[in-house]
Amino acid sequence: MGCGISLNNDYSLIKKTERAMKAAVLIQRWYRQYVARMEVRRRCTWTIFQSIEYAGEQDQIKLQNFFTYLMDHFTPTNSNQRDLIAHIFTEDEIYKETELEKYFDHESIELPESYTGPHIDFPLTAAHAASLVEAFRHKQQLHARYVLQLLHETLKHLKLLPNINRVCTCFCEEITICGDLHGQLDDLLLIFYKNGLPSVEKPYIFNGDYVDRGKNSIEILLILFAFLLVYPNEVHMNRGNHEDYIVNLRYGFTKEVMQKYKMHGRKIHKLLQIVFSWMPLATVIDQKVLITHGGISDTTDLDIIAKVDRHKYVSVLRPPKKKKRHNMAEALSIRGGRTSEGDIQTTNMDSRPSLRRLSLTSTLCYSPGTRKRSPHDISRKVRRSVEEELEKCRRQVGFSEPYEDGKFSLSFSESDSESFEVCESDNAEWKQIVDILWSDPMHQEGCVPNAVRGGGCYYGPDVTEKVLSRHNIQLLIRSHECKQDGYEFCHNRKVLTIFSASNYYELGSNRGAYVKLGPDLIPHLVQYQVSRTTRKLTMKQRVSRVERSALRALREQLFSHKSDLISAFEKYDKNKTGRISLNDWATVVESVLHLGLPWRVLRSQLVQSAPEGLLEYHAWFDDLAIEQPTTEHVHQSLLETLYRNRSNLETIFRIIDSDNSGLVSFEEFCQTWKLLSSHLNMEISNEAISDLARSIDFNKDGSIDINEFLEAFRLVDKIHYTEREGSLLLTTPGDLL
Amino acid sequence: MSPQSPKKAKKRAEGANSNVFSMFEQAQIQEFKEAFTIMDQNRDGFIDKSDLRDTFAALGRVNVKQEEIDEMLKEAPGPVNFTVFLTMFGEKLKGADPEETILNAFKVFDPEATGILKKDYVTDMLTTQADRFSPEEMEQMFLAFPPDVAGNLDYKNLVYIITHGEDKDQE
Numbered sequence: 001m002g003c004g005i006s007l008n009n010d011y012s013l014i015k016k017t018e019r020a021m022k023a024a025v026l027i028q029r030w031y032r033q034y035v036a037r038m039e040v041r042r043r044c045t046w047t048i049f050q051s052i053e054y055a056g057e058q059d060q061i062k063l064q065n066f067f068t069y070l071m072d073h074f075t076p077t078n079s080n081q082r083d084l085i086a087h088i089f090t091e092d093e094i095y096k097e098t099e100l101e102k103y104f105d106h107e108s109i110e111l112p113e114s115y116t117g118p119h120i121d122f123p124l125t126a127a128h129a130a131s132l133v134e135a136f137r138h139k140q141q142l143h144a145r146y147v148l149q150l151l152h153e154t155l156k157h158l159k160l161l162p163n164i165n166r167v168c169t170c171f172c173e174e175i176t177i178c179g180d181l182h183g184q185l186d187d188l189l190l191i192f193y194k195n196g197l198p199s200v201e202k203p204y205i206f207n208g209d210y211v212d213r214g215k216n217s218i219e220i221l222l223i224l225f226a227f228l229l230v231y232p233n234e235v236h237m238n239r240g241n242h243e244d245y246i247v248n249l250r251y252g253f254t255k256e257v258m259q260k261y262k263m264h265g266r267k268i269h270k271l272l273q274i275v276f277s278w279m280p281l282a283t284v285i286d287q288k289v290l291i292t293h294g295g296i297s298d299t300t301d302l303d304i305i306a307k308v309d310r311h312k313y314v315s316v317l318r319p320p321k322k323k324k325r326h327n328m329a330e331a332l333s334i335r336g337g338r339t340s341e342g343d344i345q346t347t348n349m350d351s352r353p354s355l356r357r358l359s360l361t362s363t364l365c366y367s368p369g370t371r372k373r374s375p376h377d378i379s380r381k382v383r384r385s386v387e388e389e390l391e392k393c394r395r396q397v398g399f400s401e402p403y404e405d406g407k408f409s410l411s412f413s414e415s416d417s418e419s420f421e422v423c424e425s426d427n428a429e430w431k432q433i434v435d436i437l438w439s440d441p442m443h444q445e446g447c448v449p450n451a452v453r454g455g456g457c458y459y460g461p462d463v464t465e466k467v468l469s470r471h472n473i474q475l476l477i478r479s480h481e482c483k484q485d486g487y488e489f490c491h492n493r494k495v496l497t498i499f500s501a502s503n504y505y506e507l508g509s510n511r512g513a514y515v516k517l518g519p520d521l522i523p524h525l526v527q528y529q530v531s532r533t534t535r536k537l538t539m540k541q542r543v544s545r546v547e548r549s550a551l552r553a554l555r556e557q558l559f560s561h562k563s564d565l566i567s568a569f570e571k572y573d574k575n576k577t578g579r580i581s582l583n584d585w586a587t588v589v590e591s592v593l594h595l596g597l598p599w600r601v602l603r604s605q606l607v608q609s610a611p612e613g614l615l616e617y618h619a620w621f622d623d624l625a626i627e628q629p630t631t632e633h634v635h636q637s638l639l640e641t642l643y644r645n646r647s648n649l650e651t652i653f654r655i656i657d658s659d660n661s662g663l664v665s666f667e668e669f670c671q672t673w674k675l676l677s678s679h680l681n682m683e684i685s686n687e688a689i690s691d692l693a694r695s696i697d698f699n700k701d702g703s704i705d706i707n708e709f710l711e712a713f714r715l716v717d718k719i720h721y722t723e724r725e726g727s728l729l730l731t732t733p734g735d736l737l
Numbered sequence: 738m739s740p741q742s743p744k745k746a747k748k749r750a751e752g753a754n755s756n757v758f759s760m761f762e763q764a765q766i767q768e769f770k771e772a773f774t775i776m777d778q779n780r781d782g783f784i785d786k787s788d789l790r791d792t793f794a795a796l797g798r799v800n801v802k803q804e805e806i807d808e809m810l811k812e813a814p815g816p817v818n819f820t821v822f823l824t825m826f827g828e829k830l831k832g833a834d835p836e837e838t839i840l841n842a843f844k845v846f847d848p849e850a851t852g853i854l855k856k857d858y859v860t861d862m863l864t865t866q867a868d869r870f871s872p873e874e875m876e877q878m879f880l881a882f883p884p885d886v887a888g889n890l891d892y893k894n895l896v897y898i899i900t901h902g903e904d905k906d907q908e
Contacts, residue, residue, distance in 0.1 A: 023845035025867040030839050031878060032868075034899045043775050443781060583764045598771035600764075 042543050044601060046484065048550040049505040051595040052557060104271050106148035109264065120146050120226070122153055129226040130197060136219040137189055144264035147222065151271045154225040157232060158278040163310050164302060165236045165283040167205070172234075174516040174524075177205045177291060179479035179487075179498035180240065183214025183253070186530040187501055187512050188223065194528060195514065198227040198235045205283050207479045207498065208240020208293035208437070212251035214501070218260060221272075239279035240293040241437045241480065245269070246315045277311040281436060284473070288521055291477045295495070296467045297435040297457040298447040299428075305436065308429050316434055440481055441495050461491040468494060475523070477515065486513025486527045502529040506549040508542040551605050555624045557593060558606070560640050562621055564592045569617045579614040582607070663703040773819050783818050836900040843892045853889040 118135035120128045120142075132142065142150075169175060176195055181188055198204045206224055211217035227235045241247065248254045257272070258265040282292035282305065290302075438456025442448075445460040457463075468476060476495045482504045488497045502512035508529075516524045558565065568591060570576070572584045580588070585607070586599035599606075607615055608623050653664055673689045776784045846862055847854055856879065863870045870878075882898070884890040 019845055020862070021867050023842035024862055026839065026842040028863060028868045028870060030842075031899070032874075035874075035877070040772070040775060047775065583767070586767070598775050600768040601771050601775065 109145035180209035183217035185216035203234035243276040295439040486511040
C-alpha cells in the first residue's frame with residue numbers, strides 16, 4: 001500500500017518535474033528569440049544609418065560641383081561677398097611668414113569691455129589650457145583675437161614637426177590614443193575626466209577628425225591646440241580627412257566658424273586651412289605602432305610619406321598646390337581626381353559593404369561649364385598643352401582680370417578627364433597621402449580602390465601584413481569609421497579602429513573609446529558613452545530610440561524622392577489602380593534610393609497598412625508625415641530638391657550672407673535658386689521661385705530670414721516626433737560624415 | 738511540446754537538397770535573403786554560427802531550439818551561406834509561440850495563478866535547468882523587466898510586452 005502510494009507520488013513528481021522543465025525551455029527559448037530580435041533591429045538600424053551616410057557622400061559630390069558652378073556664375077553684388085567667396089574658394093600661394101602675420105593680425109582686434117570669455121596669453125601655460133577646457137565646458141566662447149593668436153602660434157609649432165611624429169614610451173607609463181571626435185565636446189571632456197588632462201606624465205595622441213558634424217568643432221580644436229603648445233613633446237595630433245576645408249564646407253565646420261565668429265570668421269577659416277595643411281600625417285610609437293587616420297594601401301611607403309611637403313596639400317581632395325605663377329593667383333584647381341592607376345576599378349562590387357556609394361573623384365571631375373574667353377585663357381592653353389605632356393591630372397584655373405568692374409568670373413578649362421599626363425611622382429606622392437587619410441580595412445584579401453571616397457583603398461589582411469612587416473610595425477591604430485563599441489580589431493588584431501565620438505548617429509547608437517599603450521605596447525581599451533540622462537535605458541529602449549531616429553531619417557529620404565518614386569510605382573501599376581504589391585514596393589524603393597537596405601524587413605515600420613498585400617502609394621506619402629511644409633502650392637520637385645539639399649543650401653546661404661545677419665536679400669535668394677536649378681538641370685520658372693520666396697515670411701525690406709526659411713520646410717512626422725533637439729532639421733543624418 | 742531529438746534533426750540536415758528554394762515563394766525568399774544579409778555584416782555571403790539565431794529572429798517567427806541549431810551546425814561543412822541556411826532551417830521558418838502558450842508555461846510555476854512570481858524563484862527556475870540562462874542573461878531580463886520592490890515579477894505584463902512589442906513602446 002505504502003509502495004503504491006509512494007509510487008504514485010513519485011510518478012506525479014516526475015511528471016511535475018518534466019512539465020516544469022518543458023515550461024522552462026519554452027520560456028528560455030522564447031525570451032532568447034526576443035533578445036535576438038532586438039539585436040537584429042539594432043543591426044538593421046545601424047545599416048540604415050550607414051547607408052544614408054553613404055548616400056550623403058553623394059550629396060557632397062553634388063555640392064562640390066555646385067560650388068564650382070556657383071563660382072563660375074555667381075556675380076557677387078558687393079565686395080564683402082566677393083571677398084568671402086574668394087577667401088573660401090581660392091587656394092592662394094603659400095604665404096610667407098611675414099605675410100601671414102600681417103594678414104592674420106590679431107593685434108588689431110579689440111577685446112570689447114563686455115567680453116567675459118577666457119583670456120589667454122603667450123607663451124601658453126597649462127593653466128591657460130585648463131581654463132579653456134573649463135570655459136568651454138561652461139559654454140563660453142574664445143574671442144576671435146585669441147583664436148587667431150592661438151592658431152598662429154599653433155601654425156608656427158606645426159611647421160617644425162615632421163610628417164611622421166616619432167614617439168617613445170620610455171619616458172612615461174602609458175600613451176593615450178583617441179580617435180574621431182567630430183565636434184562632440186562632451187566626449188572630449190569625458191575623456192579628460194576619466195583619463196586626466198594631457199601633461200608630462202600623460203601623453204596623448206589624437207588621430208584626426210576633430211571637426212564637422214558636432215557643434216563644438218572649434219572648441220575642440222582650440223583645446224587640443226592649446227595642449228599641443230603647452231606640452232609639445234607629449235601631445236601629438238594627426239591630420240584626418242576632415243581637416244580639409246572642402247569637406248568642412250559640406251559637413252558643418254565652416255558653418256560653425258562663420259556663425260560663431262561672424263566677421264572674423266573668414267580669417268579664422270582661412271588660417272585654419274593653412275593650419276590643417278601643416279598637421280602631421282602619422283605618428284609612430286617605439287617604431288612599432290603606426291597611428292594614422294584612415295590606414296594604408298598596398299603601396300604605402302612611410303619613407304616616401306616622411307619626405308613629402310605636406311603643406312602643399314591644403315585639401316587632400318585636390319592635387320598639391322603649385323607655387324604662384326605669372327603673378328596670378330592660382331585659384332580653384334578643380335581636379336579630375338584619379339589615383340595613379342587611372343580608372344577606379346570597381347571590382348567585385350557586390351561584396352563591398354559600400355557598394356552603394358558613388359565614386360567621389362569620378363564625379364569630382366568637373367563637368368564643363370561655360371567658358372569665358374580672355375587673353376589669359378589662351379596663354380594658359382598653350383602652357384597647358386606643354387604641361388599636359390609632362391604631367392597628369394591637373395586642371396588649370398585662373399582668374400580673368402581679378403576684381404575688375406567689381407566682378408570676377410572664373411574660367412575653367414575643359415575637363416581633362418580624357419588626358420592624363422600628370423607627373424608620375426607627383427601623383428604617386430599624392431596617392432600616398434590620400435591613402436593614409438581615407439582608406440578603410442576590409443575582410444577580404446587584396447587592395448581595391450575605395451570607389452566611394454574616391455581616394456584611398458579598401459585594404460585586406462594580406463595588405464596589412466605586407467605593409468606592416470615591411471616597416472617592422474606590429475600594430476596599426478586608425479580611426480575614420482564609427483564602431484558600435486567605440487573600437488574594433490581586425491586583420492588578426494593587427495589593425496585597431498578607435499572611434500571616440502559616442503552617440504555618433506543618435507543618442508545610444510554607439511560607445512566611444514580610447515586606447516592606452518604602455519611600454520609593452522599591449523592595447524588597453526576604455527569605453528564610455530556620453531549620456532545626458534542618468535537613467536539607464538534598457539536595451540529595448542535604446543534600440544527603439546536609435547531605431548526611431550533611423551526610421552525618421554529614412555522617411556525623409558523617401559519623402560524627398562517622392563516624384564521619382566511615384567513615377568517608378570506607376571511603371572508597376574500599369575492599370576493605374578493606384579496600388580502596388582508590397583513586393584514591388586520593395587523593389588521600387590531600392591531602385592530609386594539605392595540604399596541597399598532590407599526593405600522587406602523594414603516594411604512593417606514604413607508602411608502602415610496594406611490591405612490584401614497592396615499598398616496605395618499616393619496615400620502612403622501622406623502617411624509619412626503629418627505636417628506638410630506650409631508651401632503646398634510650391635512645385636513638388638522644387639520641394640524635393642529643397643529637401644535633399646537642405647544642408648547644402650544652408651551652407652550656401654550662410655556664405656552669401658556675408659555680414660552674418662541671418663538674412664539674405666530677395667535677389668540673392670532667387671539668384672541662388674536659379675543657379676541651383678540650372679545646375680541640377682531643373683526647370684524652375686521665375687514665378688515658381690517667387691512663389692517660394694513669397695511663401696516665406698518676409699521681414700525687413702524684402703529680405704529672407706535663413707532660419708525661418710529652413711524651418712518652414714521642416715518635416716515633422718506625427719508618430720515619432722521627439723523633442724530631442726529643437727533643430728531636428730539641422731542635424732539630420734543627411735549631414736552625416 | 739516534446740523536444741525534437743537530435744537524431745531527427747541530423748537526418749533532416751543530411752536529407753537537404755538544392756531544391757529548397759522551391760519550398761518558398763519568391764517574395765518569401767527575398768525576405769529571408771534580406772534577413773540573411775542583415776547578419777552578413779561584411780557581405781561576403783556567409784554568416785557565422787553565432788549570427789544564425791539572430792537571423793531567425795529577424796524573421797520574427799521561428800521555432801528553433803538552441804540545441805537543434807547547435808546540432809545542425811556541427812553538421813554544416815563550414816560557414817553558412819544562404820542556401821545552406823534555407824536548407825537547414827527551411828521547414829522551421831514558420832510559426833511562433835502564441836501568447837497563450839508562454840503564459841501557460843509561466844503558470845506551471847504559478848499554479849495558483851497569482852500573476853506574479855518571485856524574482857529568486859524565477860532565477861532559480863531559469864538558470865538551473867533545461868537551456869540554462871547565464872547569470873548575465875538573467876540580469877538583462879530583470880533590467881528590461883524589473884521586479885517590484887518586493888521582488889515580484891509580473892510575468893503577465895512581461896509576456897504581453899514582448900508579444901505585443903512595438904505598440905507598447907515607452908520612452
